[in-house]
Amino acid sequence: MSRRTSTPTIRNNEQDAYGRHARNPTPRAPLNLPLLRAFQPALAPAAILLAAMLAHAAGRALPASLSGLKTLGPSVLLLLGTGMAVWFNRGRAFIALASLLAAFAGYSLALEFGAASFAARAVYAAIAILVPLNLLLALFLPERGVSHHFNYRWLMLAVVETVVVAWIASAGRSSLSGTAWQDLLEHWLFRSPPTPLAGRLTFVAALFAAIWRAWPRPPRTHTRPLDTGLVGVLIAFFIACEWVAARSAFNAFMAAAGAIMLVSLLQESHRLAFRDELTGLPSRRALEERLHGLGPVYAIAMVDVDHFKKFNDTHGHDIGDQVLKLVAARLAEIQDGGRAYRYGGEEFCLLFDGRTLAETLPHIEKIRADIAAYQMAVRGDDRPKDPEAGTKLRSLRSAEKTLSVTVSIGIAEPDDVLSTPAGVLRAADKALYRAKEAGRNRVSR
Structure with missing residues (x-):
């Protein structure tokens, strides 16, 4: 077996720790996670929208004594969601839920004057236009918490919106202003129901922007629960507006909007607790919980980025973060049922439930070789943050500084001595250090 140096590259004719010649495949960009895993947060909003349709159909058969539930349900869900947003300090969710709650309460009050009244039509036209804009604002805002000064400014703006809409709705037909607003509501752009054209145009623009x-x-390989939840809320609110003539449908889909935000808040809290923000991989806490549910057959691999301190000292922490994202994206592609976790620092863990060490070894060796073969372009200060724009800029340059990254991997499985996941994890960690002592950029067992 040829002896390798500790340089962080791998050559075509070098041999790995098992005497096999390592392949040097064509470098390719990191791929996204599998589609189902990437869009998993979108499943709950879709299920809730379907449940709202079924609830609307079943609600027609409710006895008169239970008809109050149709109005009580949306109110409770929206109030509960707003309270949870404040409790979890989620400013974006608070803006969305407060907008929905104000819209539902305002329209319910306006209906006291009759569905065909000027007040109901004015409030309906206003919420059909303003709520999608507020939801879009919540989607694009950075998360700064509920108590950030911007949210106070938004609340002031929301109060102004409410006062203006209430003034328009209360304007009488006999007054000059009331007649002017009545004429405006009869304009083809604002005529309703169903949803005014201005509201539909606002919704379509907001929906496309929200999906985008x-x-x-890249480098984010998964959807965020709150983002997908806000897309679902937009759809639920639009259906509620389209079916506003059927009060039960309006209530059902406003309740669905509140339920979607509730679930999204819970998913977002779980993501913050169990997912590493930098790499997008499940965190060490998620790994520790998963270890408790393993069967008798499994394998654990510990992965460490070689010379990571050197990357940080030489190129700075931004380059170090790029290295961690690159390695995480490659590890997330592991086949044969493997799952990657961020263990801490420059360490990662690969867990193969239901697979033996011999079954997982070829996939681990391939991941090691793929990482070593990839040439990572160093992001310059003038390089755009957008990956596509950065790729175009890089293609115009004759030469750009690149770095090679390698990893050392230790792998272990349960046997007569190693009977617990914690013991197997420690054994994999010891095997990792043997790989580093043997020259790095290799797999050890």
């Missing part, structure tokens, strides 16, 4: 915002793009 929520769509996962």
Whole structure:
């Protein structure tokens, strides 16, 4: 077996720790996670929308004594969601839920004057236009918490919106202003029901922007629950507006909007607790919980980025973060049922439930070789943050500084001595250090 140096590259004719010649495949960009895993947060909003349709159909058969539930349900869900947003300090969710709650309460009050009244029509036209805009604002805002000064400014703006809409709705037909607003509501752009054309145009623009915002793009390989939840809320609110003539349908889909935000808040809290924000991989806490549910057959691999401190000292922490994202994206592609976790620092863990060490070894060796073969372009200060724009800029340059990254991997499985996941994890960690002592960029067992 040829002896390798500790340089962080791998050559075509070098041999790995098992005497096999390592392949040097054509470098390719990191891929997204499998489609189902990437869009998993979107499943709950879709299920809730379907449940709202079924609830609307079943609600027609409710006895008169239970008809109050149709109005009580949306109110409770929206109030509960707003309270949870404040409790979890989620400013974006608070803006969305407060907008929905104000819209539902305002329209319910306006209906006291009759569905065909000027007040109901004015409030309906206003919420059909303003709510999608507020939801879009919540989607694109960075998360700064509920108590950030911007949210106070938004609340002031929301109060102004409410006062203006209430003034318009209360304007009498006999007054000059009331007649002017009545003529405006009869304009083809604002005529309703169903949803005024201005509201539909606002919704379509907001929906396309929301989908674009929520769509996962490198280096982010998964959708965020709150982003996909806001897309679902937009759809639920639009259906509620389209079916506003049927009060039960309006209530059902406003309740669905509140339920979607509730679930999204819970998913977002779970993501923050169990997912690493930098790499997008499940965190060490998620790994520790998963270890408790393993069967008798499994394998654990510990992965460490070689010379990571050197990357940080030489190129800075931004380059170090790029290295971690690159390695995480490659490890997330592991086949044969493997799942990657961020263990801490420059360490990662690969867990193969139901697979033996011999079954997982070829996939681990391939991941090691793929990482070593990839030439990572160093992001310059003038390089755009958008990956596509950065790729175009890189193609115009004759030469750009690149770095090679390698990893050392230790792998272990249970046997007569190693009977617990914690013991197997420690054995994999010891095997990792043997790989590093043997020259790095290799797999050890």
